[in-house]
Amino acid sequence: xxxxxxxxxxxxxxxxxxxxxxxxxxxxxxxxxxxxxxxxxxxxxxxxxxxxxxxxxxxxxxxxxxxxxxxxxxxxxxxxxxxxxxxxxxxxxxxxxxxxxxxxxxxxxxxxxxxxxxxxxxxxxxxxxxxxxxxxxxxxxxxxxxxxxxxxxxxxxxxxxxxxxxxxxxxxxxxxxxxxxxxxxxxxxxxxxxxxxxxxxxxxxxxxxxxxxxxxxxxxxxxxxxxxxxxxxxxxxxxxxxxxxxxxxxxxxxxxxxxxxxxxxxxxxxxxxxxxxxxxxxxxxxxxxxxxxxxxxxxxxxxxxxxxxxxxxxxxxxxxxxxxxxxxxxxxxxxxxxxxxxxxxxxxxxxxxxxxxxxxxxxxxxxxxxxxxxxxxxxxxxxxxxxxxxxxxxx
Amino acid sequence: xxxxxxxxxxxxxxxxxxxxxxxxxxxxxxxxxxxxxxxxxxxxxxxxxxxxxxxxxxxxxxxxxxxxxxxxxxxxxxxxxxxxxxxxxxxxxxxxxxxxxxxxxxxxxxxxxxxxxxxxxxxxxxxxxxxxxxxxxxxxxxxxxxxxxxxxxxxxxxxxxxxxxxxxxxxxxxxxxxxxxxxxxxxxxxxxxxxxxxxxxxxxxxxxxxxxxxxxxxxxxxxxxxxxxxxxxxxxxxxxxxxxxxxxxxxxxxxxxxxxxxxxxxxxxxxxxxxxxxxxxxxxxxxxxxxxxxxxxxxxxxxxxxxxxxxxxxxxxxxxxxxxxxxxxxxxxxxxxxxxxxxxxxxxxxxxxxxxxxxxxxxxxxxxxxxxxxxxxxxxxxxxxxxxxxxxxxx
Numbered sequence: 001x002x003x004x005x006x007x008x009x010x011x012x013x014x015x016x017x018x019x020x021x022x023x024x025x026x027x028x029x030x031x032x033x034x035x036x037x038x039x040x041x042x043x044x045x046x047x048x049x050x051x052x053x054x055x056x057x058x059x060x061x062x063x064x065x066x067x068x069x070x071x072x073x074x075x076x077x078x079x080x081x082x083x084x085x086x087x088x089x090x091x092x093x094x095x096x097x098x099x100x101x102x103x104x105x106x107x108x109x110x111x112x113x114x115x116x117x118x119x120x121x122x123x124x125x126x127x128x129x130x131x132x133x134x135x136x137x138x139x140x141x142x143x144x145x146x147x148x149x150x151x152x153x154x155x156x157x158x159x160x161x162x163x164x165x166x167x168x169x170x171x172x173x174x175x176x177x178x179x180x181x182x183x184x185x186x187x188x189x190x191x192x193x194x195x196x197x198x199x200x201x202x203x204x205x206x207x208x209x210x211x212x213x214x215x216x217x218x219x220x221x222x223x224x225x226x227x228x229x230x231x232x233x234x235x236x237x238x239x240x241x242x243x244x245x246x247x248x249x250x251x252x253x254x255x256x257x258x259x260x261x262x263x264x265x266x267x268x269x270x271x272x273x274x275x276x277x278x279x280x281x282x283x284x285x286x287x288x289x290x291x292x293x294x295x296x297x298x299x300x301x302x303x304x305x306x307x308x309x310x311x312x313x314x315x316x317x318x319x320x321x322x323x324x325x326x327x328x329x330x331x332x333x334x335x336x337x338x339x340x341x342x343x344x345x346x347x348x349x350x351x352x353x354x355x356x357x358x359x360x361x362x363x364x365x366x367x368x369x370x371x372x373x374x375x376x377x378x379x380x381x382x383x384x385x386x387x388x389x390x391x392x393x394x395x
Numbered sequence: 396x397x398x399x400x401x402x403x404x405x406x407x408x409x410x411x412x413x414x415x416x417x418x419x420x421x422x423x424x425x426x427x428x429x430x431x432x433x434x435x436x437x438x439x440x441x442x443x444x445x446x447x448x449x450x451x452x453x454x455x456x457x458x459x460x461x462x463x464x465x466x467x468x469x470x471x472x473x474x475x476x477x478x479x480x481x482x483x484x485x486x487x488x489x490x491x492x493x494x495x496x497x498x499x500x501x502x503x504x505x506x507x508x509x510x511x512x513x514x515x516x517x518x519x520x521x522x523x524x525x526x527x528x529x530x531x532x533x534x535x536x537x538x539x540x541x542x543x544x545x546x547x548x549x550x551x552x553x554x555x556x557x558x559x560x561x562x563x564x565x566x567x568x569x570x571x572x573x574x575x576x577x578x579x580x581x582x583x584x585x586x587x588x589x590x591x592x593x594x595x596x597x598x599x600x601x602x603x604x605x606x607x608x609x610x611x612x613x614x615x616x617x618x619x620x621x622x623x624x625x626x627x628x629x630x631x632x633x634x635x636x637x638x639x640x641x642x643x644x645x646x647x648x649x650x651x652x653x654x655x656x657x658x659x660x661x662x663x664x665x666x667x668x669x670x671x672x673x674x675x676x677x678x679x680x681x682x683x684x685x686x687x688x689x690x691x692x693x694x695x696x697x698x699x700x701x702x703x704x705x706x707x708x709x710x711x712x713x714x715x716x717x718x719x720x721x722x723x724x725x726x727x728x729x730x731x732x733x734x735x736x737x738x739x740x741x742x743x744x745x746x747x748x749x750x751x752x753x754x755x756x757x758x759x760x761x762x763x764x765x766x767x768x769x770x771x772x773x774x775x776x777x778x779x780x781x782x783x784x785x786x787x788x789x790x
Contacts, residue, residue, distance in 0.1 A: 005646055008415050016650060017412040020403050020584055022728040054586060055450040055627065058645040062627045082609030089607045090626045134609065183646055189415055191449060191586060191648030212484045214477030214529065214734050230625060231485045232450065232457045248733070250453040251400055251578055253586030255411060255654070333417040338643070339609050 001363045002335035002349050003133040003308045004161065004184035008259075009353045012188045015262035020254045024246055031261060032242060032252065038264035039194050041272065042163065043178055045170035049197035051242045052260055053233070054253040057160035057181025060193025062090050063233035064156050064177045067205045068125050070226040071095030076123035076153070078109050078139060081132030082338045083158065091127075094229055099123060105135045105340055106299035111143055118151045125154045131162035133184075134338050136310040136347060137303045138166060145174025154201055160184065163194065164267055165279040165307040165351055176201035182256075185279065185307055186263040187352030192256040195235075202239065209236035215248050279306045281394040282350035282360050289364040289387030290348070293371075294378050298345045307355060310337070310345040314376055319343055322370050330366040357391050396758045397730035397744050398528040398703045399556065399579035403654075404748045407583045410657035415649045419641055426656060427637060427647065433659035434589050436667065437558065438573055440565035444592035446637045447655055448628070449648040452555035452576025455588025457485050458628035459551050459572045462600045463520050465621040466490030471518035471548070473504050473534060476527030477733045478553065486522075489624055494518060500530045500735055501694035506538055513546045520549045526557035528579075529733050531705040531742060532698045533561060540569025549596055555579065558589070559662055560674040560702040560746055571596035577651075580674065580702055582747030583658040587651040590630075597634065604631035610643050674701045676789040677745035677755050684759040684782030685743070688766075689773045693740045703744040705736070709771055714738055717765050725761040752786050 021028040032051075039050045053060045065087070069075055075096045077087045080103040091098050101117035103109045109128075118126060126148045131138040141157060148155035156177045159168050165185025170178045179195040182188030197205070207225035211217070220240065228234045232250065240247040267275055283306035287297060290311050298310035313319040319336065323346070326332045335347035348367075350360050364383045371378060416423040427446075434445045448455045460482070464470055470491045472482045475498040486493050496512035498504045504523075513521060521543045526533040536552060543550035551572045554563050560580025565573045574590040577583030592600070602620035606612070615635065623629045627645065635642040662670055678701035682692060685706050693705035708714040714731070718741070721727045730742035743762075745755050759778040766773060 002417055005415050005418060005649060008650075010414075013412040013414065013650075017408040019405075019408065020400050020578070022397055023400060023585075024731075025722070025728060055454060056645040056648055059450060059454075059627050062625065066625075085609040086607060086626075089609075093622060093624050093626055181646070183415070183649075189648060189650035190418075190646040191651050212481060214480040214484075216734075227488060229488050230457065230461075231481070231488055232454050233627075250451040251576070251585040253451055253584060253651075254400060254578075255403075255408075255584035256586050256648075256651070259650070327420070333420060 001354055001359065002333045003347045004349060004351055005190050006184065006349060006351045006354045008189055009187035009266055011266055012259050012262045016255050016259045018258055023252050028254065029246065031257060035257060035261050035264070036242065038261060038268060039196065042168065042264055042267060043170045043196040044168050044172060045196050047170065047196045047198055049202050049239055051195060051238065052257060053179070053193040053195055053238065054250055054256065055193060056190045057179070057183070057193050059233070060179030060181065060195050061087070061158050063235055064179050064195060065090050065127065066094055066230045066233045067208070067228050067235035068154055068156060068177060068201060069094050069096050072097065073124040074099060074121055076101060076117055076121050076126045078114060078126065078128035080108050080135060080137055080139065081105055081129065082134035083129045083132045087127050087129070106137065108137050108139045108300065108303045111140065111147065114144065115147055118147065118153065123153045125156060127156040130157050130159040131166060131305040133161045133308055133347065134341065136299050136305050136308050138162060138305045140303065141173045141175065145176065149174055154204065161308070162305065164275070165355065166305065167276055170196055182260055182263050185352045187266065188259045188263040192253065192260045194260060197235065205236045211237070211247070220245065220247065279350070279355045281391055282355035283307055283309065284394055285357070285360045285387040285391040286348060286350050288390035289360065289383040292379070292386030293368060293383035298341070307351045308347055308349040310341070310347050312345055317371065317374055317376055319346060322374060325370045325373065326366055329370070332363055332366050361387055396749055396754065397728045398742045399744060399746055400585050401579065401744060401746045401749045403584055404582035404661055406661055407654050407657045411650050411654045413653055418647050423649065424641065426652060430652060430656050430659070431637065433656060433663060434591065437563065437659055437662060438565045438591040439563050439567060440591050442565065442591045442593055444597050444634055446590060446633065447652060448574070448588040448590055448633065449645055449651065450588060451585045452574070452588050454628070455574030455576065455590050456482070456553050458630055459574050459590060460485050460522065461489055461625045461628045462603070462623050462630035463549055463551060463572060463596060464489050464491050467492060468519040469494060469516055471496060471512055471516050471521045473509060473521065473523035475503050475530060475532055475534065476500055476524065477529035478524045478527045482522050482524070501532065503532050503534045503695065503698045506535065506542065509539065510542055513542065513548065518548045520551060522551040525552050525554040526561065526700040528556045528703055528742065529736065531694050531700050531703050533557060533700045535698065536568045536570065540571065544569055549599065556703070557700065559670070560750065561700065562671055565591055577655055577658050580747045581658040582661065583654045587648065587655045589655060592630065600631045606632070606642070615640065615642065674745070674750045676786055677750040678702055678704065679789055680752065680755045680782040680786040681743060681745055683785035684755065684778040687774070687781030688763060688778035693736070702746045702750060703742055705732070705740040705742050707740055712766065712769055712771055714741060717769060720765045720768065721761055724765070727758055727761050756782055
């Protein structure tokens with residue numbers, strides 16, 4: 001019950017035990033095409049280029065940024081937590097000129113501040129996190145992509161911590177590239193990064209195409225744009241691999257693809273609205289329960305992610321001792337924190353397969369027992385009761 | 396029965412269906428430590444830094460090169476096939492000054508030619524493929540690393556296509572960094588890249604360390620060397636993640652780690668020598684069988700990889716039709732070829748779980764039937780008989 005990775009759905013784990021296929025076997029390439037179709041509704045998009053990057057969610061971020069940004073390009077980063085800082089760290093390696101528009105940890109960045117920063121900096125790309133688990137805040141994104149497009153900028157959003165749990169509306173937001181990971185609300189393991197790419201972004205990336213010397217073909221031409229700074233993360237080549245050209249790049253991570261496919265099948269069978277409602281119900285029960293225990297939450301209530309909650313560690317309580325006892329006595333993991341919040345808050349998730357009534361209630365019951373054992377006075381029994389009431393009110 | 400990916404060992408697939416753990420759960424970090432210990436004998440090394448890069452084998456190559464090479468550095472590439480070209484392609488993105496020492500496809504590069512090229516070019520790094528599946532040749536590496544070290548150069552070897560099937564002797568070769576993948580002779584899926592790093596290379600990489608702003612700690616200092624050009628592939632940060640510091644980087648790909656661990660456990664239980672002998676026996680049976688069918692092999696017999704064989708497509712036979720019939724009638728995949736060999740040879744593997752007597756014999760029987768169906772005259776029955784005799788002679 002941390003901020004991810006969390007327990008995988010058992011069906012995903014079973015799907016991953018299927019034997020491998022050759023990477024150009026028609027059965028394998030049909031699964032690749034299925035994955036493209038399955039992830040379009042999950043990303044809220046009609047984008048043709050909706051596929052997997054073979055690596056963890058961070059690989060998806062780097063693939064997006066290194067393919068969308070050339071050295072010297074100005075990039076505006078919307079920064080409201082650790083993962084906003086990560087965007088800048090990756091962009092620094094690419095050689096981008098980095099500008100930021102910021103909010104304090106626990107808040108999000110108002111759209112008009114982003115607009116003003118775009119006017120001020122004239123970026124080629126604007127990049128934001130959707131849900132930053134370091135602060136548990138979700139950046140509002142309606143209107144974001146259109147704002148960028150009007151200023152002639154491409155836009156990128158990292159949705160690792162929200163995809164599968166909160167609505168991703170790529171097309172409605174007007175965002176060019178969105179990437180995610182399996183290990184949070186999608187209920188799979190880390191190691192595959194779904195990504196979607198608009199036609200506009202794909203056209204930009206294709207202009208940077210440079211086919212490897214060992215596999216050049218007469219029917220595929222190089223573009224005239226600057227070379228993409230990574231071979232592994234070159235989305236131009238990865239798109240050719242996922243297209244009918246099937247131009248060889250890396251060897252697709254077959255087992256991870258089986259897992260990603262099953263995550264999506266489970267999600268679409270549940271229904272997008274039902275799934276988001278389940279996460280809202282679990283998050284609402286968690287926050288109600290924590291507050292009824294007398295604990296105080298970190299961050300702006302209006303922009304709280306539904307799938308992870310940061311709660312202040314009470315005075316006189318050692319956060320790591322509580323985490324250890326939760327794990328040793330109850331086999332339940334809750335999260336620590338980064339940077340300015342380290343030692344100050346726990347982050348308690350209810351993501352994917354774990355966004356379920358009984359898991360929220362059991363976590364609260366365990367936390368109450370551990371805190372009482374540590375000598376904290378709290379209104380015994382009220383956390384679970386309030387959480388159950390909140391869950392039932394949401395149904 | 397292609398050049399990889401091939402069928403995974405069933406035990407590996409079962410291990411990958413275990414549920415996930417939190418990335419800093421003591422059970423998880425103990426598995427990470429186990430993986431480090433398990434891969435040392437597989438790499439033939441005592442190197443402390445023996446770990447996994449979370450991506451396909453190509454990710455391991457890029458992690459090694461981007462961490463070992465700064466823009467402007469001279470790198471000497473030992474090039475005898477498509478994957479030698481890939482090394483240059485990746486290095487071009489890094490901004491290296493690339494020099495090459497080459498052999499025609501089907502041959503390997505003599506050590507004295509490498510020595511002369513080192514003298515001529517004064518490289519900071521010398522990089523080679525061990526077994527290049529595009530040509531099925533294995534570069535002899537005894538003495539290679541020492542040659543580089545004497546000239547003050549670091550050395551890198553990609554062992555993707557040989558690890559688990561042919562001896563990897565990192566320490567005896569004196570090579571600084573060796574990387575691989577699971578999807579060939581290790582009998583696992585693509586998506587995790589084992590890598591080993593010498594103390595000398597680790598010291599160089601640590602001098603380029605730059606800890607992310609969101610997770611800086613007082614006890615970890617940045618180095619003074621040039622920033623590594625990728626965040627995801629920054630081996631300095633990945634080493635900190637795999638060390639007792641457990642400094643957060645990406646979220647370890649748990650399921651792939653379970654798979655990598657099981658690949659290694661199976662290999663060590665079989666025994667290194669027994670495993671290499673099994674691959675030699677399978678490769679010897681395959682080459683004997685193909686020759687007894689009247690087919691001719693591509694490449695230098697003295698440097699043939701034991702786990703994959705390139706065989707000329709006979710005159711008048713359409714290679715892709717044969718591959719399709721092998722798959723449709725027999726559910727057996729054999730490999731196509733790249734670049735100058737495209738349409739000229741098939742590449743037939745016997746790797747990992749597929750390096751077994753019955754699989755070699757069944758593949759030859761199927762190939763004979765398909766070729767006869769295509770109108771080729773060949774000495775019926777002799778391929779399988781010769782392969783079986785070769786297998787038995789090797790036991």
